[in-house]
Amino acid sequence: MAYYITYGEFQRHLKEYYQRTGSRMQFPEMTDYLYRKGLLLASPPQELAANKMYGPMPDEEFDKIMDSFVLTLTPNVSVTSSVNETDIIPHARDVFVIRHPRYTRPAPHIHNYFEIDFVASGQCTFVFENEKRTMKAGELCIIAPHSRHDLTIDDESTVFCIMIRKSTFNTTFFSLMSQKNLLSYFFRTILQGDSHSNYLLFYSEDIVWLKNLMRNAMSECYKRDSFSNDNCISWIHLFFSHLIRDYSKTIQFYNYQMGTDFSLILQYIQHNYQTLTLASLAEFFHYSEPHLSTLIKRNTGCSFTALVKQLRMADAVSYLTNTKMTVSAIAECIGYNSADHFSRVFRSTYKISPQEYRRKHQTPDELFTPFEEISHSAALPVDER
Numbered sequence: 001m002a003y004y005i006t007y008g009e010f011q012r013h014l015k016e017y018y019q020r021t022g023s024r025m026q027f028p029e030m031t032d033y034l035y036r037k038g039l040l041l042a043s044p045p046q047e048l049a050a051n052k053m054y055g056p057m058p059d060e061e062f063d064k065i066m067d068s069f070v071l072t073l074t075p076n077v078s079v080t081s082s083v084n085e086t087d088i089i090p091h092a093r094d095v096f097v098i099r100h101p102r103y104t105r106p107a108p109h110i111h112n113y114f115e116i117d118f119v120a121s122g123q124c125t126f127v128f129e130n131e132k133r134t135m136k137a138g139e140l141c142i143i144a145p146h147s148r149h150d151l152t153i154d155d156e157s158t159v160f161c162i163m164i165r166k167s168t169f170n171t172t173f174f175s176l177m178s179q180k181n182l183l184s185y186f187f188r189t190i191l192q193g194d195s196h197s198n199y200l201l202f203y204s205e206d207i208v209w210l211k212n213l214m215r216n217a218m219s220e221c222y223k224r225d226s227f228s229n230d231n232c233i234s235w236i237h238l239f240f241s242h243l244i245r246d247y248s249k250t251i252q253f254y255n256y257q258m259g260t261d262f263s264l265i266l267q268y269i270q271h272n273y274q275t276l277t278l279a280s281l282a283e284f285f286h287y288s289e290p291h292l293s294t295l296i297k298r299n300t301g302c303s304f305t306a307l308v309k310q311l312r313m314a315d316a317v318s319y320l321t322n323t324k325m326t327v328s329a330i331a332e333c334i335g336y337n338s339a340d341h342f343s344r345v346f347r348s349t350y351k352i353s354p355q356e357y358r359r360k361h362q363t364p365d366e367l368f369t370p371f372e373e374i375s376h377s378a379a380l381p382v383d384e385r
Contacts, residue, residue: 002074003040007099008067013039014103015155024105028077035075044070054215056208059121059158062215066099069222083111085165094168095232097218100124100151100159108150114164115143120211122157126150128199138207142200149199160214162236172233173240202243213239262299265292269304273311274335278304308335313349316342320358327354 013034018024025033034040054062077087088111089096100117108127117126118140126135127150128143135141143149145166153159164173204210217235220228265285269276281304282289296304312334319330331342346354 002072003035003042004044005034005040005071005073006045006067007069007071008064009039010034010071011067011102014101018103024103026079026104026107027101028079030101031073031077032075034073040073040075044072052219054219055212062211063158066218069218079107081107081109083109085111085113085163089113089163089165093221093229093232094165094172095217095221095229095236096163097214097221097232098161098163099218100153100161102153102155102157104153106150106152108148110146110148112145113166114145114169115149116162116164117141117143117151118160118162118210118214120158120160120207120214122154122159124154124157124159125152127152138204140202140204140210142202144198147199160218162214162217162239164236168233173237204243206242209242210239213242262295265295266300269307270311273308274333276308309345309349312336313346316346316354317357317361320354321361330354 010030014025014030017030017033031040054065072090106127117124117135119135119137121137123134123136126133126141129148151159151161213235217232217239220232220235265281268284269281278289278293282292285292287295293304296302296307300307302310315334316330319325319333325333327343328339331337331339334342336342336345343354346357350357352360
């Protein structure tokens with residue numbers, strides 16, 4: 001049987017228990033404690049207004065709003081180190097957003113869904129496998145399923161926790177990871193795998209925008225109309241798009257088995273592929289060429305040469321379809337010594353020459369000419385000339 005309590009009341013009891021005893025509880029433990037004390041409601045309080053949206057506001061003001069959100073609790077659920085998505089994500093939801101409880105005790109765990117933790121204010125302690133780090137305001141991590149981790153919130157900090165079903169991530173959000181660049185490829189590949197623990201870490205200076213997205217996504221989770229699930233997904237879509245578009249250069253990747261931040265290597269390749277060699281890359285990162293070659297092949301499925309070629313061809317296609325640059329200029333921009341060499345590689349890849357590709361894919365200028373100048377007489381109807 002389900003019981004109910006507001007965020008504010010639940011958090012108040014966690015804080016009071018800690019201040020009185022010096023001990024902290026996990027979420028299920030406090031749920032049982034409140035149930036035994038008869039402090040849970042048998043029916044939910046008044047629902048949120050369905051049309052409410054949240055813009056910029058002080059943290060304290062939105063904290064009060066969050067305190068009015070209603071938690072649905074099920075007593076007699078034990079604390080476990082393995083959490084299933086059905087235990088925490090409501091049945092009718094693809095995405096569920098919470099404000100991570102404060103004053104809870106550490107409890108390392110794994111789960112079969114994606115988790116995103118965004119530090120909106122203050123800081124928290126993030127434990128991943130054998131690594132511990134402090135996450136500060138503006139940082140967020142995306143934790144892949146089956147990764148052992150824990151998050152402990154500083155007592156006055158605000159951390160939003162977004163939980164996404166694995167099936168939903170792959171079907172609804174996966175398209176956002178399929179942009180034609182190396183980091184997006186690596187991002188989606190590594191997060192899909194269940195073979196080892198991993199996470200991605202971002203840093204954002206635009207905390208206000210991300211706060212707004214999180215606030216609105218969270219509020220949708222506590223509305224019970226037929227639009228709220230789709231609306232929440234839309235807010236998270238914006239969240240992911242914002243990260244991929246504006247913060248891919250701040251991404252950090254951790255692979256517990258590999259023990260290195262491989263995304264830094266990928267970023268360096270992506271930003272310097274025009275003149276980069278395997279030898280210069282190995283020297284920059286202090287690897288031997290054979291070891292670096294193995295790392296690249298293992299984590300991308302491609303050789304160094306194939307990756308560089310992919311990046312060159314992707315940029316070539318963009319230049320051909322979106323600019324009027326000459327083939328020679330494009331060849332120089334993407335790192336080829338001659339237009340002939342570029343054309344041979346392009347033809348072997350796409351079975352068509354660069355010039356033919358441009359004619360086939362570039363939108364003719366005459367289809368749309370904005371602000372086209374016409375004479376006054378030509379603009380007048382015939383009977384007015």
